[in-house]
Amino acid sequence: MIKSTLHISIIRTLRGIGSRMIERTWRLGAGARLFFLTLVYSGESFRRFNLTLREVYSTGVMSLLIIIVSAFFVGMVLALQGYNTLQKYGSSEAIGVLVALSLVRELGPVVTALLFAGRAGTAITAEIGLMKTTEQLSAMEMMAVNPIARVIAPRFWAGVISMPILASLFSMVGILGGYLVAVPLIGVDDGAFWSQMQANVDFRLDIVNGVIKSIVFGVACTMIALFEGYDAPPTAEGVSRATTRTVVISSLTVLALDFILTSFMLEV
Amino acid sequence: MDRTTIDLWVGIFVALGVAALLGLAMKVGNLTSSKIGDTYSVSAAFENIGSLKPHAPVKSAGVVVGRVDSITFDSSKYEAIVKINIDKRYPFPKDTFANIYTAGLLGEQYVGLEAGGDEDTLKNGDKIIKTQDAVVLEKMISQFLFSKASENKSDDKSDDGSNSKATKAKSTELGAAPF
Amino acid sequence: MTPNIVEIDNLSFGYKGRVLHKGINMVFPRGKVVAIMGGSGSGKTTLLRLIGGQIRPSKGEVRVDGDVVHKQDRDGIYKLRRKMGMLFQHGALFTDLSVFDNVAFPMRELTDLPESMIRDLVLMKLNAVGLRGAHALMPTELSGGMARRVALARAIALDPNIIMYDEPFAGLDPITMGVICDLIRTLNDALGTTSIIVSHDVKETFMIADYVYFVANGEVVAEGTPDDLMQSTLPFVHQFVHGEKDGPVPFHYAAKNYQSELLGRVSVK
Numbered sequence: 001m002i003k004s005t006l007h008i009s010i011i012r013t014l015r016g017i018g019s020r021m022i023e024r025t026w027r028l029g030a031g032a033r034l035f036f037l038t039l040v041y042s043g044e045s046f047r048r049f050n051l052t053l054r055e056v057y058s059t060g061v062m063s064l065l066i067i068i069v070s071a072f073f074v075g076m077v078l079a080l081q082g083y084n085t086l087q088k089y090g091s092s093e094a095i096g097v098l099v100a101l102s103l104v105r106e107l108g109p110v111v112t113a114l115l116f117a118g119r120a121g122t123a124i125t126a127e128i129g130l131m132k133t134t135e136q137l138s139a140m141e142m143m144a145v146n147p148i149a150r151v152i153a154p155r156f157w158a159g160v161i162s163m164p165i166l167a168s169l170f171s172m173v174g175i176l177g178g179y180l181v182a183v184p185l186i187g188v189d190d191g192a193f194w195s196q197m198q199a200n201v202d203f204r205l206d207i208v209n210g211v212i213k214s215i216v217f218g219v220a221c222t223m224i225a226l227f228e229g230y231d232a233p234p235t236a237e238g239v240s241r242a243t244t245r246t247v248v249i250s251s252l253t254v255l256a257l258d259f260i261l262t263s264f265m266l267e268v
Numbered sequence: 269m270d271r272t273t274i275d276l277w278v279g280i281f282v283a284l285g286v287a288a289l290l291g292l293a294m295k296v297g298n299l300t301s302s303k304i305g306d307t308y309s310v311s312a313a314f315e316n317i318g319s320l321k322p323h324a325p326v327k328s329a330g331v332v333v334g335r336v337d338s339i340t341f342d343s344s345k346y347e348a349i350v351k352i353n354i355d356k357r358y359p360f361p362k363d364t365f366a367n368i369y370t371a372g373l374l375g376e377q378y379v380g381l382e383a384g385g386d387e388d389t390l391k392n393g394d395k396i397i398k399t400q401d402a403v404v405l406e407k408m409i410s411q412f413l414f415s416k417a418s419e420n421k422s423d424d425k426s427d428d429g430s431n432s433k434a435t436k437a438k439s440t441e442l443g444a445a446p447f
Numbered sequence: 448m449t450p451n452i453v454e455i456d457n458l459s460f461g462y463k464g465r466v467l468h469k470g471i472n473m474v475f476p477r478g479k480v481v482a483i484m485g486g487s488g489s490g491k492t493t494l495l496r497l498i499g500g501q502i503r504p505s506k507g508e509v510r511v512d513g514d515v516v517h518k519q520d521r522d523g524i525y526k527l528r529r530k531m532g533m534l535f536q537h538g539a540l541f542t543d544l545s546v547f548d549n550v551a552f553p554m555r556e557l558t559d560l561p562e563s564m565i566r567d568l569v570l571m572k573l574n575a576v577g578l579r580g581a582h583a584l585m586p587t588e589l590s591g592g593m594a595r596r597v598a599l600a601r602a603i604a605l606d607p608n609i610i611m612y613d614e615p616f617a618g619l620d621p622i623t624m625g626v627i628c629d630l631i632r633t634l635n636d637a638l639g640t641t642s643i644i645v646s647h648d649v650k651e652t653f654m655i656a657d658y659v660y661f662v663a664n665g666e667v668v669a670e671g672t673p674d675d676l677m678q679s680t681l682p683f684v685h686q687f688v689h690g691e692k693d694g695p696v697p698f699h700y701a702a703k704n705y706q707s708e709l710l711g712r713v714s715v716k
Contacts, residue, residue, distance in 0.1 A: 053274065053275065053278050054274055056278050056281065057274045057277055057278050057281075060278070060281050061277045061278060061280075061281045064281065064284075100296050104292065104296065104297075130542075131541075131542075134537060134539055134542070135535045135536070135537065135539035136539050136540075136541055136542070138501065138535065138539065139533065139535055139539035139541075139598075141499075141501060141528075142499050142501070142528055142531065142533040143528065143533075143552070143553045143556070143557070144524075144525040144526075144528040144529050144557060145552075145553070145556045145557070146525075150556065162281075164285070165281065165282065165284070165285025165288075166285070168285055168288040168289040168292060169284055169285060169288040171288070171292055171296075172287075172288035172289075172291045172292055172296075173288075175292075175296055194295065197296055198295075198296065198297065199325050199332070199376075200376070201296050201297045202297065202323055203293055203297040206297065207289075207292050207293060207296070207297045211289070
């Protein structure tokens with residue numbers, strides 16, 4: 001008797017895992033198709049650049065404050081923690097290098113992408129989801145206007161444009177925050193801070209690679225947010241779940257992509 | 269929705285982004301210092317370069333005058349060939365002395381140039397003859413420990429001639445290393 | 448030129464194993480107001496989507512102006528849709544655009560008209576629905592009835608040949624209902640279009656429709672002019688038209704025997 005219930009519950013669990021796998025795969029395929037269609041119907045986003053510009057405003061400009069404030073704090077914490085460790089080895093001048101390299105290579109692109117997913121990604125998902133729920137996308141279709149060209153593609157390109165800008169700002173503001181802690185507060189030498197940094201941060205290997213990372217994250221985060229909104233069940237619950245999924249999937253994707261990109265860039 | 273205010277904000281946004289990128293390139297990165305106008309290239313052979321890497325600074329009297337371009341291995345002499353680019357504004361005499369130093373005790377390694385007294389200056393493609401290898405910390409420490417140990421030994425049995433000879437040889441070697 | 452602008456021929460549609468329509472035949476003559484009536488969930492709105500080519504029938508076909516809808520490619524369908532205007536149940540106004548921009552949207556997207564002409568046209572359309580004064584408002588500032596009138600102005604923005612109304616009377620107060628009712632009829636006659644109304648509001652629909660189809664269980668169960676149908680003795684039509692609680696459409700959703708379900712509590716989980 002006990003054996004048979006165990007048996008049934010195992011089968012049920014396996015079946016659940018299987019159906020979830022199928023569901024995930026299906027969504028992956030649908031997402032890839034939306035990505036492809038977005039690229040195909042991107043012409044209008046550039047021909048009528050005002051459409052894209054408006055979305056740059058609502059994704060990029062609206063994320064400025066959170067990016068700048070977070071970058072400032074992240075930079076200050078990095079300087080504090082870095083100093084704490086580095087002064088034990090008598091190389092507190094290297095604090096500039098530590099702050100700059102951490103920000104430019106990793107924290108700038110990654111934290112920006114995570115904040116972007118939370119700030120702009122959720123907004124995109126909720127907006128598209130609600131447009132679907134209130135039949136705005138259907139209405140557009142019925143007016144012979146392609147919603148992918150008119151709604152999805154401009155938002156996609158706006159995200160791809162905004163992300164590297166935000167990430168560069170994040171790195172720069174973070175370094176300034178680190179400078180404020182290291183130089184006036186702790187008393188590290190001003191010249192050593194900058195010169196060590198310049199000696200060790202390579203423009204192509206570190207800064208350009210950081211920008212490339214942020215562009216890739218921009219594509220991933222924006223596309224995930226758009227797909228989740230476009231695919232959301234047209235109910236209040238459906239949109240709220242899609243919004244949550246945007247944050248979860250974007251964050252995981254960004255971290256995984258970061259590992260892959262870093263391993264390529266470090267050429268190990 | 270007012271187009272012009274949006275345009276303005278997007279303009280500010282993009283300008284900030286470009287400024288940040290420029291700031292990163294100029295102030296943080298080595299874009300300015302690595303491309304100090306025209307350079308001339310000279311090479312130097314070292315028996316041991318320690319952990320010197322491409323893009324490491326080349327300094328003279330503490331001033332960055334160039335950068336390490338590439339490091340290759342010469343399999344005929346079993347030496348490392350370090351190619352360095354030096355700013356055209358700074359000519360160096362032919363008998364310039366190239367050292368590999370470490371910034372601080374554990375810092376990164378750089379090439380230090382000490383000017384000689386020759387009338388002729390280094391030209392593009394020239395070779396620096398006088399070089400001194402990187403100090404390898406482990407080697408130094410082991411030499412120091414060995415010499416200490418053998419000193420103690422020689423104190424105990426001062427009649428052992430061969431041992432003290434070895435100690436002498438080691439300590440001269442150690443003395444050559446710049447502490 | 449066929450006398451019927453839209454023809455539905457032996458159309459069947461179903462999804463996820465559920466059959467929604469089985470062999471529906473309907474014709475929509477030019478210049479008429481034709482209503483499709485039926486209970487909630489009888490697939491009325493789906494019929495509009497089939498006409499608009501948003502979904503494909505599993506059997507049969509829909510012809511708009513002689514062209515089979517589901518055999519068109521994307522461009523063909525878009526070309527057909529430019530002959531159609533659709534009023535969605537809740538208006539489906541673009542919430543990020545003002546009333547003016549909403550009505551101007553199809554003109555800006557689909558035509559190359561200069562902005563000055565678009566301005567005049569938009570004001571004309573808004574005037575037709577009596578909301579010229581509201582052109583600067585945002586959709587969130589409108590009442591339900593006003594939103595639907597703006598949506599109507601947007602649906603007629605490009606002077607379509609066919610206007611489809613999805614539940615145009617649902618959730619409106621009697622005065623607004625009367626206004627919308629009147630608008631549908633006047634616009635139909637003034638613009639010479641064909642109107643397809645999907646509704647379950649008997650009084651209003653019968654007041655303006657020239658011809659009515661009754662849909663139930665995926666089939667057309669009755670058709671005729673409103674007057675004919677009022678007199679109909681068919682049990683379903685009688686129940687529907689007079690709003691009786693019980694009849695061919697049962698009050699109870701299909702369930703097990705009531706008594707045994709109450710007594711045998713163990714079997715209910």
